[in-house]
Amino acid sequence: MLLLPTSPMRQSLFRWMPFSSFSTVNVKGGPYNFVDGHKTDSMDSNGFTNVLNPATSKRLAKIAVSGVSDVDMAVKSSKKAYDSWSMLSGFERGKLVSQLGHKILKNLEALAHLEVENNGKPIWEARLDIQSCADCFLYFGGIASTISGKHIQLPNSSFGLVKRESLGVVGGIGAWNYPLQTCSWKGSGETGKHLCCHPDVAKISFTGSVQTGKNILKLAADDLKRVTLELGGKNPLIIYDDCDLTNAVKGALLANFLSQGQVCSNGSRVFVQRSIVDRFTDEFVKATTQLAIGDPLDNKTQVGATVSKTHAEKVLAYIKQGGAVQLCGGERVHMPKPFQNGYFISPCILTNCHDEMTAVREEIFGPVATILPFDTEEEVIHRANQTPYGLSAGIFTNDLRKAHRTSNRLQSGTIWVNNFNVTPVELPFGGFKQSGIGVECSTEAIQCYTQLKSTYIEMNDIDCPLYNTQ
Template sequence: MTSPHTLPTYDHFIDGAAHPPSSGEYLPTDDPYTGKTWGRIARGNRADAERAVQAARTAFDTGAWPALTASERGRMLWRLADLITAHAPRLAEIERRDNGKLATEVVSQVRYMADYFRYYAGQADKVESKVIPTDKKGVFAYTRYEAKGVIAIITPWNSPLTLTSWKLAPALAAGCTVVIKPSEFTSASMLEFALLFEQAGFPKGVVNVVTGLGKEVGEALVTHPDVAHIGFTGGSEAGRAIYQLAAKNFKTVTLELGGKSPNIVFDDADLDQAVKGAVSGIFAAAGQSCQAGSRLLVQRTIHDRFVAKLIDFMKDVKLGDPADEATQVGPIATRPQFEKILSYIEIAKNEGATCVLGGRSRPDLGAGQFVEPTIFTGVRNDMRIAQEEVFGPVLAVIPFDDEADAIRIGNDVAFGLAAAVWTRDLRRAMLMTEKIKAGTVWVNNYRATSFTSPFGGFKESGIGRESGSEAIREYLETKCVWISSDLDVPNPFVRR
């Protein structure tokens, strides 16, 4: 995928081969740490999207892919997982260069993503139909689950390979074909990943990748009449726009959107462990995570002591080169996001919150695209810093009085993606997991996910679930079949 240019150049991956953009234009892809452009990606448009969808539609309707049994699809997914494991260092290095995530984390993520494909390799032939005992005599009724068709997968820049795998693995296991549109900021790793599908034996056109801007490629995919379902991870505003466009043609969607997740610490918790949970919740991945615990709710009786412990834990944190294994917080992935985070820090100060840690950029590090881990106290839940997703290393600490107060504050937000509760009291833990309105609730831990467990949100945090056995259902249509055993058709003018 190289060109005569000095920079590595990535073209679209369509119908099993590299395809230059129809416009002839390319977008730069930059290293967030150095600030330097290290590659170019194809700038797609509607014509490129059309070509990719057509390839996916042809592969779905004809040829080797629809002729495969579910077990054969599963074996293909397993081969792909082995290839991911073998190529993990290479894929992780490209993703680190693209989005600035810590090398130690991204290598682990890519290796773990192979397990998603192994899990759905096993799920492929476990989609069981059922016989339905009806109240009608002389008929036999049963269900069939059939692949929806062409799936458009649109993913963000924070964890492109992982978040694509959450959709791609179950979609392929279900028998669908796909067109992937990664973020224009982080497309290179996805295009490298696409090369593995031919090695795994996938027919041409089953997996396609078209890169470019959302308005020029993403919208074309969402509105295309041959796309049956859209799987999207990203911000709530973009998700809302996709949902509205999809509704015009009655397409189904899976939307994993934003969050403003409450991380709730009671006074009976193991405070040292809860501090580590608070750090993991917001400062891991520099806070660039939809499930970030960006609201830290601390019981008033321990508020000051807990904040002091948290500040002490973070005072020597190492910011720097994400390729360095000693680095704990890397750069912000994109320049627009970097500027957005700094603007929210100023908003919080203007609203009257008190910055007790960080609050500054670090122009002395790399290309300067760093934001110090930042903690605000004196935060009211009606402040913008408590209601809006910052998507960065900025923590809003909010005191609460008792269980009822924690539930009220925790749920008083438009989002409902995740939450955590820190307590030694089993009764309290069970109460909180019942009353907090979120798709995932952790107790005495934060940020754990698995290919075996469903993930998704309530309210404005999304629609549908990814991961676990439920995810494959998002890519299947249910059909009911009625077979008559009667030799004589009843009165045709009377509904049976």
């Protein structure tokens, strides 16, 4: 698998230093590319980019932007490694993959601190992310030896063998909201373009925006590369009037405010049955206004910093577009030193919304929930599906039959019943419609990274009508 380092998170996983606070963090200097087992500087002169701490706006690192030469070097190294890697048994590969998982667990606290520095999310959430990253390596390390083929008996004692082989070098282009987790789940525009077009890259696995995913699909089509695309969503959360109201409020918090709302699977279209919409809204607002905003490294903090100034301004612009009523939040939060220049936004709930509003139709990728009343099951299913996306959905009800009926008709790749944003590695994760192609996680992901080979074994003399005996 090819990973082009574009942030401090992509350094060697085995040499992290523990941190205790923002004032004592010392991110080591470059080089940040990791190719052929070594840290390397960029070979191209594409300039530099600053990596900032979202909570303080202070620079964590200045990194060189990788270019075409860096892609070529990384692909060449990966292809060379594949020749020997592909000869290992599943058990041998699994041991190495599991070792990486254990290394991550051993360094969990240091990695979580660095994830906070790079991303701005609360420390408790970063710990869960690092744990899930390790779980992913341990899971796939555990099942590597179970990947098996088939023996198929054919006429006259002949037989066929069907086996799965890995594709080869895979280009992984990950998302900024889960930088380390991306390494287990899977530069500049020109860098990415060259990666997608490189003849020695067998597959591209991308997590990001729909438009970029479409561009990658076009580039990959030139030489019929395989792709896995995990793209955006504008996901529905359906709350029926027979639900456990407290659990529904908890679910709405998980569906909207984890990672400051910067989660592609978020259920920001909160459909609430009209008979309970007032009660639910009151409780949801109450719980939201009690969320603690502050130092992401403080264990008591529940909402950290939005990833960048540009993104924070984009989120606030969506909120201010008009038409809806702000019940709470949606404002820049001014923090004391050393966070006075951080990008903090208070979690926002909008009401008086309708399905055609921009804030309801477009993915905001921020801490913004929209309340949408509905009357009937048939109505809410129809409205929930009126989107070009189909990544995820949530259903809160105590009626299991209703949950099954609704789930069967929702056009989403992942559906949670009486919970939200839970992604165990044992279950596949992927989207319908414009939310993506293929899946990550679970044994199903193996299908996306392997190809079938059939071998026919003849056990008899060939019966050939074209062969003429003299």
